[in-house]
Amino acid sequence: MIEVIAEILRGPVFLAGETLHCRITLTNKLSDENDSTNNQETSEKISWASVQLHCQRYVNEQKVNLQQQQLSNSTALIATKGETGQTVYTSKPCVLFCDLTLQPGETRIFSYSETISTHVPPTFRGSYVKYSYKxxxxxQRVNHPTTLIRVPFRVLVVPDLDKFIRQDKAAIASSQTGITVDNPFVSPNRTEIDSLTTALDALQILTSRAHQHVYNITNNRGRVCRFTLFKNNFKLGEDITGIIDFDHTDVSCLQYTVTLQSEEILNQHYRRKSSQFPNLTSFTKQSEFCLSTSQTYLSLSIPLSCTPTFSVDLVSIRWKLHFEFVISKTPRSLLSTNNDPSTSTIWLPSSSIDVESMTWDLGIKILPTNPCFANNVAKVSCTTVATI
Incomplete structure (x- = not known):
């Protein structure tokens, strides 16, 4: 009996362009560990072992028409054997060994590493489509059928990472020739490209606060409020912070709700019906009563488990802040002024107010984060144990 342990090192979350490292341990285990006789008879031979990364795409055929689209990435080892869906990405197969003999109780450890392509979709589970990496x-043991052992992992994609890598290469080449290039992504002492470092530097630049954005939210009767957002690009795990100002407005707002929502938009060429709408998913929400409030603050957290903004041929994911306002149809009555300091004025709101609602959407962009942070909320195990 051969026990195989496959463990993805550092955790199950990676950025596209990063190198994945895996440790494969094979142990010849006796059925009775106390029996040390007949060692020659219990030696085990394994013909070969091979490793490969792949991404499977699953679609909801009731909603998605692939128009007989064919994807061919087959290899001698069919790593996707037994899987449903279509294979959209496979790495080159790597042969770990051939003709391996393990004596009773013997353990052999093999290492595998592979750089994930930057031209891949991220891990995603939606209503129309799903992308899954393994x-x-x-x-194969001698005289036994082939066994496939799978370890799932998650991939996050940094937009335009190739552009930042090219900048790194150009800056490094220029520094080696003595030409000074002002590139914020490259340290003067760097002599080779580290995709993870480049990606994290790019994310820091893309999500830095450049300037604040101010939006006047209005309806046909005038301004409802003024919303200030400090930036439009965010990383997973960040807080979306802003200021909602109700001072000097034309319309009285009684309550507001802000919801972080994602939109799964299917390319119109693949829709079963032309009337198919984007699939909306709501995440964090903030709701407050704001009658007679001059100013309040928005703070929404972005879950680390979310899928960042991305777009491929079949589907795209966009993010937005969805505002819902409950506003009064009539002007708010003014409080009378009382100049007598010996008395006080008590104001009570009306028992019933004639109201209406309005909505407003603001698109934002959500980008990946450091994969080490995302590992903390990963719901998949980076270790698989099997017996062959």
Whole structure:
């Protein structure tokens, strides 16, 4: 009996362009560990073992028309054997060994590393489509069928990462020739490209606060409020902060709700019906009563488990802040002024107010974060144990 342990090092979340490292441990385990006799008879031979990364795409056929689209990425080892859906990405297969013999109780450890392509979709589970990544180990004992062992992992994609890598390469080449290039992504002492470092530097630049954005939210009777957002690009795990100002407005607002929402938009060429709308998913929400409030603050957290903004041929994911306002149809009555300091004025709101509602959407962009942070909320195990 051979026990195989496949473990993805550092955790199950990676950025596209990053190198994945895996440790594969094979142990010849006796059925009775106390029996040390007949060692020659209990040695085990394994013909071969191979490793490969792949991404499977699953679609809701009731809503998505692939128009007989064919994807061909087959190899000698069919790592996706037994999987449903279509294979949209496979790495080159790597042969770990051939003709391996393990004595009773013997353990052999093999290492595997592969750089994930930057031209891949992120891990995503939506209503129309799903993208799932797995590391597959194929192995075969002598006179036994082939066994496939799979370890799932998550991929996040940084937009335009290739552009930042090219900038790094150009800056490094220029520094080696003595030409000074002002590139914020490259340290003067760097001599080679580190995709993870480049991606994290790019994310820092893309999500930095450049200037605040001010929006006047109005309806046909005038201004409802003024909303200030400090930036439009955010990373997973960040807080979306802003200021909602109700001072000097034309319309009285009684209550507001802000919801962080994602939109799964199916390319119109693949829709079963032309009337298919984007699939909306709501995440964090903030709601407050604001009658007679001059100013309040917005703070919405972005879950680390979310899928960042992305767009591929089949589907795209966009993010927005969805505002809902409950506003009064009649002007707010003014309080009378009392100049007598010995008395006080008590104001009570009306028992019933004639109201109406309005909505307003603001698009934002959500980008990946450091994969080490996302590992903390990963729902998949980075270790798989199997017996062959």
């Amino acid at each position: 590391l597959t180990i194929g192995t």
